[in-house]
Amino acid sequence: MNQASRSSLECPAPDWFHAPTGNERTWIGLALCWCMVMSLMMPYWHFKGKQNSSGEAYSVKPADFIKRAEKFVLANTGAESLLDDGLSPVVPAPPGEVYLVAKQFFWFPTLKLRAGETYRLHVSSADFQHGFSLQPLNMNFQVVPGYDHVLTIKPQSPGTYPIVCNEFCGIGHQSMVGKIIVE
């Protein structure tokens, strides 16, 4: 072995190539095992876990998405036009396609869903990027204009759940709060 000592500021001795030994070797082994566990957890949860972000999405023009959402609202409230009844909750029959529009600075419409039923929730934006953040469950998904993001959700317990926008979308961003009612 080279007799001169080498710090990290100096060129190492010519024979610097050595396999790890002792505690260093043990630690590398442990760390690698832990990394393997973490790697396997994700595919495991994909097949066995109930909460996944599949990224299911379809290309859509913002104007077309708004039209689909309006049609959905009218079909499920029985109102003649959105002006008559645009603000009261929409009660879609499960299981079905449900629409939610994000727009500077509100969510439309307010949805009333039934606990224990499965819905295909289409979320998209009419203008900028927004963040779908369902509270207090703290479930978060990205909402991007041009992308119809489909979340297949199953509400669990009754209550009123605020939807907070958590992607900056303009100076009024903080007041962009909607809700989902579960009964």
Add this chain to the structure above:
Amino acid sequence: MSQENTGKRICPTTGLPICLDAQFFIKCNAVLAVVFLLVGGIGALLLALTRWQAVHLLPVDWFYRILTLHGLNMLIFWILFFEIAILYFAATSLLNCKLASTKAAWVSLLMMLIGALMVDVIIVLGKADVMMTSYLPLLAHPTFYFGIILVAVGALVGVLNYFATLYKAKKLKTYQGSVPLVVFGATAAAIIAVVTLLHGAIAIVPTFLHSMGWIAQPDPIWYRMTWWGLGHMSQQVNVCAMVSVWYLLGALTTGAKPLNETVCRGAFLLYIFFINLASAHHLLVDPAISVGWKIWNTSYAMYLAVLASMIHGFTVPASVEVAMRHKGYGRGLFGWLASAPWRNPGFSAFFLSLVIFGFGGGITGVTLGTQQINIIAHNTLRIPGHFHVTVVGGTTLAFMGLAYYVVPLMFQREYVFKKLARLQPYLFGIGITTMAMGMSFAGSMGVARRNWDIEATGSIYGPAAHLFLAAVGIGGVLAFTGLLLFILLTVGTVLCGRSFAGKPMESWGTPRELAREEGHAPLGAPAGFRGGAPAMAMAEAHPTQGTMVLAMIFLLSFAVYYFANWKALADAWPVR
């Protein structure tokens, strides 16, 4: 003086050769870095005092404006300027070579400076309220994008100058064998920086053209994926640079030597190979991106970049342990740690950075970046809670520790008010940790990041969330005080520190040798990183049990936090 002929001087403290050209640019870059740190820091204080709901300082438009300013000045300007300084130092002093090109260094410096000023001015004018990420379709004034492009290209020129200097040193044979570990780490950072800056160009150049009205709007998801190739990967540059600084400060403050060069270098290689698609961590709940892509790029099959950090997290303290035991501080498991030079701000900043980065930033980062767990974390305050303990408690604190050596050695002036300097890393470390923990816990309760007022439409969160936001405010004030102290001390030193030109710098305090060692002890070298027994022999003689115990505590904390998050996820509504 012979200085004039050779273009270099020998540092009387470390014995390292210092290229005078490089010294000039190291000074310029370091001073500018600190100026941008101050700009970002003032922003940080205002933001912390706004998110603290009881204080709620800034009006709404200025909150988002300052948030944009803070992000860019801290994450990009302060760090890039300082990293260029580190690269110039590593290539010239450690390889005993002159800087390849002063012209390129000027071009780099001026481009970065002009670009950064353009960005800051346009933000303050209120023409770029788009956050640092500037997600399309949000659009800023073209000046904003042009400024960022200038900074990126300027940094790229600096990095290429570094590579040119490496080439020159190799060709002129100014060193023998392999490059020192710190240079190896800096090179890894530089390689990642090139890939990072190219991603930045690919994302920002079309956005700039779009802002000029010359091309159609690029796709928002394409922009997110490409932009994060810049945004996240630049943080890997920081990690790489920070780890190199850990090795450097370990050597300067305790005489630590890498126990096994192969292991340390191997870990840096893992960074280069396995970090480049970390942008995936920002797209885990995005539409139109497949599960397979998300999972693969989250882990690159085996989390090998995480493995690299866990290896450095062991080898760095282990090298300190061995060095301290070798000096005779071997009592019990942690006698070496208790006797470490805690009053030396170079050491305390380095070791606090190591602990805060590992326990705070590492554990949270890997957990939040897990594909499914991201559902309960994305865009909440948990995210800034994570990166303030990596890039601030980790990188910035390590760079501050380095400044306590680089500034006196380059300007040849003693630090002013040394007693305050000895306190500074603790104040900053405690402040930023408090703030980040406040953010993390508030985020766990659903509080969003980048939000001026969480009660704009009525109460959504409970009193506990408000308590944690108060912690953000109080921690922010503490951290800012620490940061301001650092800046005042450093500026004071540059302007009116006592000159010690030609003599060694006064030592900050390094551990004395208790046991006589074989070999030749360095005489009167306060830094004391030279000489002594070979690292491998030292390591064989002195076991690293203390570090092993710390590492096991780390692994246990990691596992508890990781699985607690899976449990929290399982409580959410089923979703696909």
